[in-house]
Amino acid sequence: MEKRLNKIEEEALREIEAAKSGEELEAIRTRYMGRKGYFTEFLKSMKDLPQDQRPVLGAKANALKAKLTKLFESKIKTFGKKEGILESSVDITMPGAEDMRLGHKHPITKIISRINEIFIGLGFKIAEGPEIETEYYNFEALNIPLEHPSRDVFDTFYIKRPMLLRSQTSTVQIRVMENEKPPLQVIAPGKVYRPDAVDASHSFMFHQVEGFMVDKEIKFSDLKGTLSLFARQMFGEDAKIRFRPHFFPFTEPSAEVDVSCIMCGGKGCRVCSYKGWLEILGAGMINPKVFEAVGYNPEKWTGYAFGMGVERIAMLKYGINDIRLFFENDLRFLRQF
């Protein structure tokens, strides 16, 4: 048996040495190492050996197998890539390494970044303020009387009067104006809180972006122009906006702003309740009373302000139908963005 093995080795080495091409080498490999090759046949015949001879011969056979395999590999390289038949045994349709997967930023983070980018492009700067606020910044300075029905839409979480969780990022408007002089172009993104029971369209915590501009001769029509431009950049060049009169204590005149339905383009569909328009934000000219609260002269300065719900924009942009998905953090959801 051992002699047979030596002979296989001797002949294989000679044949490999003499091989002139990749095809020839592959034929030799099949002849020795293939399913019915000499070497394979030899291994099969080993089962007839007596028990005590098997380990020694087995070790020798394994060593030879390794030696031959290495030889085939190094020899095939001498024939160059084109003839590299052995490489073709790689199945390149197998999946790529999972470690190469990117993580995902939260869709809310992405929308806030997008909004920021649009306004930074227009020369706005970003400001931030605390989430734990006082009644003064959340209500009084914004011309919302403490005991008036106009507060009903601003239901608020209290810690201990006058401390509360801000129900709108308009608080930042006051904080910036108290500390800086016009001209101002500012946006303020952040979390806000309202004691709304959670359902598909309500959440007790959500995100808002407040924006405002104060200068000499800022006009209501400038607000329309700025927001039209925003809508086109956010929702596409075909997006149109519509102003509807509304009431906010901190702006006068005030408007609710609709964007032409991004699903149907304004023809009317289920998403827009067949109205063709979707409400996206509230806006208006800063009320002179707000200017008075921060010590600006309302005869000298005018300004506009707007506030939008980030979740609302994200839901419209991505076609998400339930606000709870943002805070459930299901990876099957998050990994889509």
Add this chain to the structure above:
Amino acid sequence: MKIPFNWLKDYVGIGSMSPKEVAERLTIVGLEVVLIEEIAGDSVFDIEVTPNRPDCLSVLGIAREVSAALNKKLKAPRVKAIKGKVSQKPSITIKDNKLCPRYTGRIIRGIKVGASPKWLAERIRAMGMRPINNIADITNYCLFEVGQPTHAFDYDKLKGGIIARRARKGEEMVTIDGKKRTLEADMLVIADEEKSIAIGGVMGSKDTEVTEATRNILFESAYFDPVSIRRTSRGLGLISESSYRFERSVDKGGVRTTSDRACGLIMELCGGEAGPLNSVGEKDPKDVKVYLRPERLREMLGLDISDSAVKKILKSLELKVEASGKKTMVISVPSFRQDLKAEVDLIEEVVRIYGYDKLPSTMPTLVGHPRRIEPARQLRNMVRETLASLGADEVITYSLISKDELKSAEFSVGDDVIVLKNPLSIEQEAMRTTLVPGVLHTVSWNLNRGTKDLRIFELGKVYFAQTRGFREEDSLSIAFAGDKPYSWRGKDEPLLFGMKGMLETLFEKLGVTGVLFKPEDLPPFFTAVGGAIEVSKKRIGFLGKVKKSVLNKFDIKTDVILCELSLEKLFAHVKFEKRFHEMPKFPSAKRDISIIVGKNASYQKITSVIEETGGDLVASIELFDQYFGIQIPKGSRGLSYSIEYRAGNRTLTDEEVNNLHGRVCDALVQQLDAKIR
């Protein structure tokens, strides 16, 4: 506010316009018709009335808007002063004229209470209410028609004159809805000499309610203080059509005329004879003067509109242009438009009726702030960017959590935890002092939904109460769970070393150097595997493997590696600016070393011994193997390093390198009891 279309048509010449067309026009001028319902052959609008427009809480108020919006004539009902045959005036005393600035009453005798005529009953039904009797229906009819709530008492059940006073603390009354109410001292009641007969402006008492047997009534029309009504209505949890209007402030000019209107209807439909009105307190209000500069209007709106067009719109809203100088108009505002107090209010009226759709789109002259991003913001952006690029998914969890969740994660719930006064539920009563519970909750949610490899992070605020005030600061938490191999050569604690690698990459990106991981002072929710993270000897956070007992509470069945660090504290060590360092000019020499060390010699300690001994000449230290096995005593391990030596100003000689490496080996032996192999 519900507005039946047929009723509306009585007061404004709508002509042949359809309900839908009128509704669209109303929406355009700011009174959003949210729904049109077909009720008994009529189209009933549901209109969202903003809190600044109490005048629009009536059919007549909406008719005024339609009249202005469509430029059609208003046909308000004619109200004649009542001249009855009864001579008796009721006695009225106002004890608190802040809560009750004006009260009027009149007696009507000999009425017959019964069912309302068909037209009246239908109007009441169209408003979504059930007709009760002719008297009650007439009060409701007037409330819906002009927005002034009124009330009729059974006069024979009163003892003496009317007194408007504050309630006595604990005073009780059964209201018309049959509920017993306990009153507070700051609430206004209408009383006779013995008892209170109504919670002023909110609801009357059961005792004095008009019934089939009633023959004589006392008819009330008054103005109550909005703030007081709001407090009372909220305090009692009792909101009525009446309180809803009083808390928004009714038209003071409507107090007397509505009494006339209602009593006229009562005499017509219920018979009886009325007496003279006794009006106590304020008189009928005068119009308010507001100035308007048309030039200012044009500037502020960016709208080219002529003075005459402005005047025409104002007049269509029943505002009187008293005088019109070259620059200023004087506008006389009737009492039903309490919202028009300043010039901007009039400017809004003009553009609202003119049409927001006709407002041009212009761009302001942009100021242009320098494109600078606040460093704290830049740090957050970089952290999110880096972690996402390393395969972690960002989550956003609620800032409001339960105290139990904090306890489950073995965080103490002390005085520094901010608790809400009016939480929606105890599930969201506290502000988080750590991101850990939210992150663990998210881990659990996803593992239980079949996620196999989980790498998530949250970057958000945590909140603390302090002796004075509150503190909000940015925190970062990362969690790994599942079966992804991440490790130093795939051996011990692959997830832990995976996260450590992620943090090291993050620190490198942020230019943070001198980071140490210390296996001590772990928060109580960790097993012994983990450590504190220090930068320049300052503790910024921790990293480790979460205890089973904690995981159980969050319903997690696999290992979770978690870290939390303070971005606020990290911020001090961040270097945003990069600087170029020249590439080495002289070649280096490498020497390998294999050592066997005991438990106490950590990688960090070995590295510092090598660095301290070799000084500046140590260019790099690379660990290339860690091994255990039969030749290594239990509790010890073998480590193999490749150390690179280089000088900045010359080529080191072989001899120099050998000497240096020898010293390093000696130091390891002496200081760490290492055995060289």
